[in-house]
Amino acid sequence: MKKEPGSHSRxxxxxxxxxxxxxxxxxxxxxxxxxxxxxxxxxxMLLEKLVELARTGxxxxxxxxxxxxxxxxxxxxxxxxxxxxxxLVESRVLDRVELSDGSHRYRVCGGSHHHHLICTMCNRVVxxxxxxxxxxxxxxxxxxxxxxxxxxxxxxxxCERCLKGERKSxxxxxxxxxxxME
Amino acid sequence: MKKEPGSHSRxxxxxxxxxxxxxxxxxxxxxxxxxxxxxxxxxxMLLEKLVELARTGxxxxxxxxxxxxxxxxxxxxxxxxxxxxxxLVESRVLDRVELSDGSHRYRVCGGSHHHHLICTMCNRVVxxxxxxxxxxxxxxxxxxxxxxxxxxxxxxxxCERCLKGERKSxxxxxxxxxxxME
DNA sequence: ATTGCTGCAAAACCTTTGCAAATGT
DNA sequence: ACATTTGCAAAGGTTTTGCAGCAAT
Numbered sequence: 001m002k003k004e005p006g007s008h009s010r011x012x013x014x015x016x017x018x019x020x021x022x023x024x025x026x027x028x029x030x031x032x033x034x035x036x037x038x039x040x041x042x043x044x045m046l047l048e049k050l051v052e053l054a055r056t057g058x059x060x061x062x063x064x065x066x067x068x069x070x071x072x073x074x075x076x077x078x079x080x081x082x083x084x085x086x087x088l089v090e091s092r093v094l095d096r097v098e099l100s101d102g103s104h105r106y107r108v109c110g111g112s113h114h115h116h117l118i119c120t121m122c123n124r125v126v127x128x129x130x131x132x133x134x135x136x137x138x139x140x141x142x143x144x145x146x147x148x149x150x151x152x153x154x155x156x157x158x159c160e161r162c163l164k165g166e167r168k169s170x171x172x173x174x175x176x177x178x179x180x181m182e
Numbered sequence: 183m184k185k186e187p188g189s190h191s192r193x194x195x196x197x198x199x200x201x202x203x204x205x206x207x208x209x210x211x212x213x214x215x216x217x218x219x220x221x222x223x224x225x226x227m228l229l230e231k232l233v234e235l236a237r238t239g240x241x242x243x244x245x246x247x248x249x250x251x252x253x254x255x256x257x258x259x260x261x262x263x264x265x266x267x268x269x270l271v272e273s274r275v276l277d278r279v280e281l282s283d284g285s286h287r288y289r290v291c292g293g294s295h296h297h298h299l300i301c302t303m304c305n306r307v308v309x310x311x312x313x314x315x316x317x318x319x320x321x322x323x324x325x326x327x328x329x330x331x332x333x334x335x336x337x338x339x340x341c342e343r344c345l346k347g348e349r350k351s352x353x354x355x356x357x358x359x360x361x362x363m364e
Numbered sequence: 365a366t367t368g369c370t371g372c373a374a375a376a377c378c379t380t381t382g383c384a385a386a387t388g389t
Numbered sequence: 390a391c392a393t394t395t396g397c398a399a400a401g402g403t404t405t406t407g408c409a410g411c412a413a414t
Binding site for chain 2: 098128140145146154
Binding site for chain 2: 369370371372
């Protein structure tokens, strides 16, 4: 449940195994404490919710997160949520995921290198690890006189569930606005 | 890809060589005529400007394009530009490019498969062709039960000019871009 | 004449910002 | 006590929409 980080111990492990929820807790806690001292109520609310979102892998918009937090815990400022998301993206705790329609969502990400496979119907997001080699990126940069710092690979498709017609479009999900299940 | 226009001057060539400006003209013309009948003044303005932007490879925001058009030709509706961009993105004449700061630009793209290398300082965009194999994308999809339709690979770095300190930040460029009146 | 595009302005959308008050250390 | 963070509301920036008028076919 709630991890009271009163004597916030540093996370024992640097890298997180896939699906290791306990690690997500540590990484999120650290991100908060690295950047700030006060252990405030809003941050505990955020921590709890983010741990849950890390478990389900659900992608959410900034507004989604605000709505869910206030529904679950009561009052929390909209700006607080937006500011926290910004910090957490910088801390690499959250990934910003670009959907095919130009909008974006956030997602609690695994600590290791990965990219996103996104269903264009229901916006479900799945991680994968395939990528070009570091050498290839260097080569791409070299050819154009760039120093390469980062990259993003996003694959769009249709998930099994949507292929089977259980979902008609992303609109359905957005309109339902419910949490999606695992 | 497909070239399925109306009864207008068919483009003579299906694929565009790098830097082949004439082809860009054809593709832009076709995109307009595929989707609509009237050959209107705003569309001629857009065509002319887009051909120029195709030549320079410059990335622009929707607002940039509007400002440039009204500066060069006089009155044109903001909504017209936004609506046209939307159509042209769907027609695959324009690429939507996601910058590292979360904003985006558009770009007249070559007809062939490519991805973007973006300078995080000045937002310069360069094309490259390296990519994972189609088989790899299929495999990624298969593993997760997805049917893969599309993908996007974006590489971020610093271009030569910015490395040399000729540009301090993307802000400089943004501030320079003309955005007066209204 | 019909159809659909255009321009204008207002509305909608989403996010950021300013600042006083609350909170943690 | 002090420094930060929070919440509220207002501002900001960008894109979309409604509609009357107009242009192309």
